[in-house]
Amino acid sequence: MTTKPWILGLTGGIGSGKSAAAQHFIDLGVHVVDADHAARWVVEPGKPALARIVEHFGSDMLQADGQLDRTALRNRIFADADERRWLEALLHPLIGQEIIQYLARAESPYAILVSPLLVESGQHRLTQRILVVDAPEQLQVERTMVRDQSSNEQVQAILKAQASREERLRHAHDVLLNDRDLHWLQTEVERLHSYYLTLRGGQI
Structure with a gap:
């Protein structure tokens, strides 16, 4: 009898680096479902x-x-x-x-639901634990402007529509502060992955 994987919710504001974090979890063999992809399928x-x-x-x-x-x-x-x-x-x-x-x-022993609107949409109720990828707002804006070729105003409008940083962090069991480079982010993901493999049902 195999135990059912527990579900980790992975979220973060626009430009926080949650997609890069999710990709590294995939590289480590974790089953990842992206709510944005599901939103496209429907x-x-x-x-x-x-x-x-x-x-x-x-x-x-x-x-x-x-x-x-x-x-x-x-x-x-x-x-x-x-x-x-x-x-x-x-x-x-x-x-x-x-x-x-x-x-x-x-x-995999645990699976991940990646969703930018994990908290707002109620999708967090599908998860046993929440990881927030966090970054200072100014850095989020800079990264998104570069990535999407969008203006400061456009990015600010999206930030306003998403849950506030405080709201997301209030729901978090774990926070990955992504204010350095990709190597740092990947190292943090590996550290969390090792920890998550020790958990049963997402709890200690």
């Missing part, structure tokens, strides 16, 4: 969620090839909190179902 052509989005927001939410026009949708919901709430109410349960199915396939 709105693929032919899925009911896409039809509901078009019905609600109109056909200008579709690209010529029938795929969701994410930029158009993002612009609409960032401008209107009610519309954002409508979309979240539609997508969050569907994304949750996708995540649960993918986590169930894990064969």
